[in-house]
Amino acid sequence: MTQEEIHHNCGAGLGFFERYLTLWVVLCIGGGIALGKTIPEAAKYLDQMAISIDGAPVISIPIALCLFFMMYPIMVKIDFREVVKAGKSIKPVSLTLFVNWMIKPFTMYAISLFFLGTAFQSLIGVDAIDHLKMPLGLDLPVGASHGAATVVLIDGIKMLEIPLWRSYLAGCILLGIAPCTAMVLVWGFLAKGNQGHTLVMVAINSLAMLFLYGILGGFLLGIGRLPVPWKALLLSISIYVALPLVAGYFSRKWIIKNKGEVWFKEKFLHILSPITTIALLATLVLLFSLKGESIISNPFTILWIAIPLFIQTVFIFLLTYWLAKIMKLSYEDAAPTAMIGASNHFEVAIATATMLFGLSSGAALATVVGVLIEVPVMLMLVRVCLKTKHCFKEG
Numbered sequence: 001m002t003q004e005e006i007h008h009n010c011g012a013g014l015g016f017f018e019r020y021l022t023l024w025v026v027l028c029i030g031g032g033i034a035l036g037k038t039i040p041e042a043a044k045y046l047d048q049m050a051i052s053i054d055g056a057p058v059i060s061i062p063i064a065l066c067l068f069f070m071m072y073p074i075m076v077k078i079d080f081r082e083v084v085k086a087g088k089s090i091k092p093v094s095l096t097l098f099v100n101w102m103i104k105p106f107t108m109y110a111i112s113l114f115f116l117g118t119a120f121q122s123l124i125g126v127d128a129i130d131h132l133k134m135p136l137g138l139d140l141p142v143g144a145s146h147g148a149a150t151v152v153l154i155d156g157i158k159m160l161e162i163p164l165w166r167s168y169l170a171g172c173i174l175l176g177i178a179p180c181t182a183m184v185l186v187w188g189f190l191a192k193g194n195q196g197h198t199l200v201m202v203a204i205n206s207l208a209m210l211f212l213y214g215i216l217g218g219f220l221l222g223i224g225r226l227p228v229p230w231k232a233l234l235l236s237i238s239i240y241v242a243l244p245l246v247a248g249y250f251s252r253k254w255i256i257k258n259k260g261e262v263w264f265k266e267k268f269l270h271i272l273s274p275i276t277t278i279a280l281l282a283t284l285v286l287l288f289s290l291k292g293e294s295i296i297s298n299p300f301t302i303l304w305i306a307i308p309l310f311i312q313t314v315f316i317f318l319l320t321y322w323l324a325k326i327m328k329l330s331y332e333d334a335a336p337t338a339m340i341g342a343s344n345h346f347e348v349a350i351a352t353a354t355m356l357f358g359l360s361s362g363a364a365l366a367t368v369v370g371v372l373i374e375v376p377v378m379l380m381l382v383r384v385c386l387k388t389k390h391c392f393k394e395g
Contacts, residue, residue, distance in 0.1 A: 237352075
């Protein structure tokens with residue numbers, strides 16, 4: 001891959017929106033809380049605009065639109081022709097897949113369970129509860145138990161009442177099974193890694209998510225005594241992974257065929273690049289307009305969630321980086337391999353959490369904390385890579 005192609009695929013580093021993503025998220029938290037306090041009817045009205053199945057709201061229309069536009073710009077950048085090049089770099093591809101799908105989901109579960117369920121449980125509130133919407137395909141009577149949840153009736157709608165820390169755990173699980181397929185292109189570029197390998201793994205992970213995200217999500221939610229909404233998981237993957245993936249693949253082919261690859265990269269992607277962030281921020285405003293009250297009453301909530309996420313991110317990075325060294329990979333392959341494992345595809349996690357458990361759930365809030373810490377933590381790890389480049393053999 002030439003230097004020019006790298007710049008096209010990565011935008012030559014962090015753009016304006018991405019560079020200050022943490023600031024935008026903080027502003028959205030404040031704006032959403034203010035909206036919820038001053039005009040609570042507006043947020044509730046938007047949240048009630050939903051497609052219902054069997055009388056239960058399943059798909060929030062505003063959120064579905066926002067989340068599609070979060071995902072499509074990511075998927076349209078993927079060139080699946082790069083997958084055929086994976087055979088030339090078996091070791092870094094194998095290591096990436098092993099860490100992403102065999103290690104990371106389980107360490108995320110274990111670390112989050114320890115901190116949220118033990119170390120911080122009294123700080124979160126032993127008796128604190130959360131109400132999750134009834135998963136698609138599940139119809140239990142009021143008073144019935146479902147894992148650690150109990151079916152209750154709120155405003156005439158059946159909900160699952162669950163310990164709040166377990167709701168946060170669900171969000172962490174959904175983050176842990178979503179390897180990054182978007183901003184990792186930027187992290188790899190800033191770390192001066194092998195962008196060809198990064199692009200290959202973006203394509204492979206996108207395909208792997210279609211098959212593994214639901215299986216791992218259902219398994220880990222189940223052992224965490226959380227609702228396992230298999231139908232909703234399948235629907236979520238179809239809407240928020242498969243649909244934008246298919247739309248991105250065919251629209252990419254059509255645009256390049258009719259406008260040319262140069263126009264696609266220099267014009268179309270340039271116009272499209274801020275859309276993911278704008279859609280993400282709109283989703284966050286709505287989410288925090290519904291969660292603002294609970295955050296104000298317990299302002300350290302975000303910190304309790306952020307600590308296990310931070311530890312997980314750094315641990316997976318160091319583990320993968322060390323394994324790459326043991327396997328004698330070049331720095332150019334080791335850096336993006338570690339970055340892919342460390343970062344999360346928070347767009348998919350947010351989309352899934354809101355569909356499975358509701359926009360106002362603790363699970364959705366936990367996935368948003370992943371967004372909040374993503375940029376500063378990953379920039380820190382980029383600097384670690386650059387300072388340790390001399391420890392690896394020449395690429």
